[in-house]
Amino acid sequence: MSKDININVHHVARVEGHGNIVIDVQSGELKKVELQIVESPRFFEAMLRGRRFPEAPQITSRICGICAVGHTTASLRALEDALGIEPSEQTLLLRKAVLEAEIMQSHVLHYYFLVAPDFFSVPSVIPLAASHPDVVKRALRMKKLADDIVTIIAGRHPHPISMVVDGFTHIPTEAQLRDALKQLKTMLSDDVPPTLDLFASLKFPAFERKTDYVALKHPDEYAYYDGIIHSTETGETRHRDYKNKVKEEVVLHSTAKQAKGPFRPYMVGALSRFNINSDQLMPAAKAAAQKLGLAAPNYNPYLISAAQVVESVHNIERMIYLIEELLRRGLKDETVERQTIAGWSAKLPPVKKCWGVGAVEVPRGVLFHEYRIDDDGLLSWANCVIPTGQNLANIEDDMRALVPTILDRPQEEITLLLEMLVRAYDPCISCSVHMLKVDFV
Amino acid sequence: MSKPKVGFFSFTSCEGCQLVVLSMADKLFDLLGAVEVVNFREASSYKGEDYDVAIVEGALSTVHEIEEIRAIRQQAKILIALGACAHIGGINCIRNFDNQFEIKKSVYGDKVANFDSILAQPIDAVVKVDYYSRGCPPNRDGEEFVEIVTAILQGKKPYIPNFPVCVQCKMKGNVCTFHKERPITCLGPVTRAGCSAHCPSYGNACIGCRGLVEEPNLNAHQETLSGAGLTVEESLKFYRMLNGMMEVGK
Ligand code: SF4
Ligand code: SF4
Ligand SMILES: [Fe+2]
Numbered sequence: 117m118s119k120d121i122n123i124n125v126h127h128v129a130r131v132e133g134h135g136n137i138v139i140d141v142q143s144g145e146l147k148k149v150e151l152q153i154v155e156s157p158r159f160f161e162a163m164l165r166g167r168r169f170p171e172a173p174q175i176t177s178r179i180c181g182i183c184a185v186g187h188t189t190a191s192l193r194a195l196e197d198a199l200g201i202e203p204s205e206q207t208l209l210l211r212k213a214v215l216e217a218e219i220m221q222s223h224v225l226h227y228y229f230l231v232a233p234d235f236f237s238v239p240s241v242i243p244l245a246a247s248h249p250d251v252v253k254r255a256l257r258m259k260k261l262a263d264d265i266v267t268i269i270a271g272r273h274p275h276p277i278s279m280v281v282d283g284f285t286h287i288p289t290e291a292q293l294r295d296a297l298k299q300l301k302t303m304l305s306d307d308v309p310p311t312l313d314l315f316a317s318l319k320f321p322a323f324e325r326k327t328d329y330v331a332l333k334h335p336d337e338y339a340y341y342d343g344i345i346h347s348t349e350t351g352e353t354r355h356r357d358y359k360n361k362v363k364e365e366v367v368l369h370s371t372a373k374q375a376k377g378p379f380r381p382y383m384v385g386a387l388s389r390f391n392i393n394s395d396q397l398m399p400a401a402k403a404a405a406q407k408l409g410l411a412a413p414n415y416n417p418y419l420i421s422a423a424q425v426v427e428s429v430h431n432i433e434r435m436i437y438l439i440e441e442l443l444r445r446g447l448k449d450e451t452v453e454r455q456t457i458a459g460w461s462a463k464l465p466p467v468k469k470c471w472g473v474g475a476v477e478v479p480r481g482v483l484f485h486e487y488r489i490d491d492d493g494l495l496s497w498a499n500c501v502i503p504t505g506q507n508l509a510n511i512e513d514d515m516r517a518l519v520p521t522i523l524d525r526p527q528e529e530i531t532l533l534l535e536m537l538v539r540a541y542d543p544c545i546s547c548s549v550h551m552l553k554v555d556f557v
Numbered sequence: 558m559s560k561p562k563v564g565f566f567s568f569t570s571c572e573g574c575q576l577v578v579l580s581m582a583d584k585l586f587d588l589l590g591a592v593e594v595v596n597f598r599e600a601s602s603y604k605g606e607d608y609d610v611a612i613v614e615g616a617l618s619t620v621h622e623i624e625e626i627r628a629i630r631q632q633a634k635i636l637i638a639l640g641a642c643a644h645i646g647g648i649n650c651i652r653n654f655d656n657q658f659e660i661k662k663s664v665y666g667d668k669v670a671n672f673d674s675i676l677a678q679p680i681d682a683v684v685k686v687d688y689y690s691r692g693c694p695p696n697r698d699g700e701e702f703v704e705i706v707t708a709i710l711q712g713k714k715p716y717i718p719n720f721p722v723c724v725q726c727k728m729k730g731n732v733c734t735f736h737k738e739r740p741i742t743c744l745g746p747v748t749r750a751g752c753s754a755h756c757p758s759y760g761n762a763c764i765g766c767r768g769l770v771e772e773p774n775l776n777a778h779q780e781t782l783s784g785a786g787l788t789v790e791e792s793l794k795f796y797r798m799l800n801g802m803m804e805v806g807k
Contacts, residue, residue, distance in 0.1 A: 167794065181571040181574070184571070225576075225579075274576065277756050280761070286758075458761050
């Protein structure tokens with residue numbers, strides 16, 4: 117069939133930030149597929165140059181309001197990797213708990229507010245609030261509990277206050293943690309089952325394309341905070357050698373730097389993590405995957421949203437585990453015995469020229485921060501590789517594979533399927549500018 | 558009177574301000590009863606162009622954004638700057654103090670000419686702003702934003718304190734960060750209160766996200782900072798973390 121299609125979606129809605137999709141089909145032949153990022157460039161790496169090293173987490177948190185804890189964590193881990201600092205067991209438990217909370221918060225926001233409206237054929241969550249108030253209230257309740265947990269531990273979401281190099285400047289009270297624990301358990305018993313019922317009833321578009329799945333992997337747990345870089349195609353890479361797997365390229369049609377692996381585009385994020393680490397999910401999350409019909413490996417990118425639902429159940433279970441562990445050990449103020457170097461500590465400890473890398477799983481995939489620190493304690497160089505940037509080339513490959521199979525459908529349907537595809541990846545444009553409208557030109 | 562129509566707009570930012578507004582869950586439902594949201598890109602795929610109140614997040618950092626804010630100002634009866642990026646330029650202004658060409662080149666290499674980028678500026682550097690909802694992100698988990706919008710809808714002037722963060726910090730009974738066993742320097746003495754001294758209450762320093770009080774005692778503060786061990790250059794960097802624009806007369 118020969119057909120001309122020009123799709124030009126300007127500012128794809130319900131993604132975090134500004135992006136366009138451009139598709140050009142001439143006489144049934146696909147000429148152009150582009151995912152354009154039109155957000156203003158932000159230059160965070162340049163901003164870091166010349167700043168005192170412990171400021172980095174406070175500055176880079178402001179790359180993105182959705183994964184602020186993720187950036188803070190990657191930043192702290194890069195600094196600690198450079199300085200040879202090993203934080204206390206308590207710090208690790210607290211950091212892991214806030215990271216789980218942020219991932220859950222982001223997933224809930226994405227699958228309930230940004231993805232679900234597609235299945236109810238409404239433009240946004242606002243009409244849903246009138247037609248399905250129970251669904252929207254549940255979503256808000258789940259998001260709020262995650263936000264509250266970040267707040268009691270880290271002070272605020274976004275832009276955590278108390279997370280600093282080698283520790284926390286403030287710790288939650290046991291009463292706050294007990295209260296959070298109670299709410300988490302209620303959520304697992306009352307809000308998770310209807311969430312699973314809803315998402316099990318949705319029909320996700322059928323489409324499969326196998327790609328290279330990349331995520332952190334850790335022997336002891338479903339990896340978020342720590343792990344080795346694992347690729348289903350190229351094997352394992354140490355975090356400090358991340359550049360062997362990840363290469364950033366400036367592509368003319370976007371202000372975000374695209375990252376491509378040396379061999380071919382790859383996917384990061386919830387589905388990649390699920391494909392690689394699903395046997396380490398907590399029990400209710402495993403049951404959730406079964407209920408949603410998700411089994412590893414899965415090659416349908418539309419099911420990233422389903423993987424997010426599964427992960428959010430895991431997040432709740434993990435928070436319960438981590439908080440119980442903190443309560444069992446008892447919390448103590450470590451600000452004096454440890455270094456806890458706040459961004460604007462009056463005096464910086466002496467440092468020697470060093471460099472380090474932090475690799476952390478954030479809602480949309482693996483995030484890298486790399487810093488060089490000089491003898492004077494100032495950052496001399498920085499690089500941040502963002503999950504959405506890593507996914508861009510893979511999304512374009514998916515669109516290239518998908519478009520020819522749906523050319524016989526009406527243009528509106530093609531557009532919707534493409535928008536849904538891009539939304540499934542949950543692209544974070546704030547983050548990657550350092551993306552989304554569909555333009556069929 | 559019919560419900561005022563509200564549009565949300567986002568410029569150079571982390572979009573955290575919109576998120577804070579979105580997470581105002583129950584309060585948001587009450588507000589939704591009083592206003593009609595016609596443009597909220599993050600939450601909706603319907604883009605209305607018909608609005609009376611524009612709520613704007615983010616700083617201006619491209620020529621294109623300057624054109625857009627002018628168009629928004631023409632349409633909106635009331636313009637509210639939401640968050641530090643919109644109010645004082647925020648984190649985006651750090652780069653204003655470096656060589657712009659070098660910065661762009663360091664990121665985009667020989668493709669530097671293709672990227673539209675100018676010095677980052679707050680909204681009121683280009684158009685008149687009627688109200689400010691301060692903070693990075695908007696303070697007290699968005700409570701203050703809801704108070705401001707509620708006051709505006711009732712035709713009242715929102716109350717914004719004009720005394721330093723230190724006052725609220727003392728009221729909360731915090732140990733001053735300058736006097737800790739391992740001291741942390743703080744912008745609380747010159748920053749406008751209203752956040753209940755959020756950061757010092759979590760054991761860290763105020764980094765000035767609400768902007769300066771009117772007539773800040775910068776000389777005295779400079780002495781405090783150098784007394785604690787910061788060089789003049791370091792103090793400047795501290796101010797410039799979120800308040801880079803103060804040096805051009807804000
Ligand atoms: S003011 Fe802060 S929270 Fe708001 S958009 Fe700017 S960086 Fe993000
Ligand atoms: S203490 Fe300072 S930096 Fe923190 S919220 Fe208040 S004004 Fe902003
Ligand atoms: Fe992000």
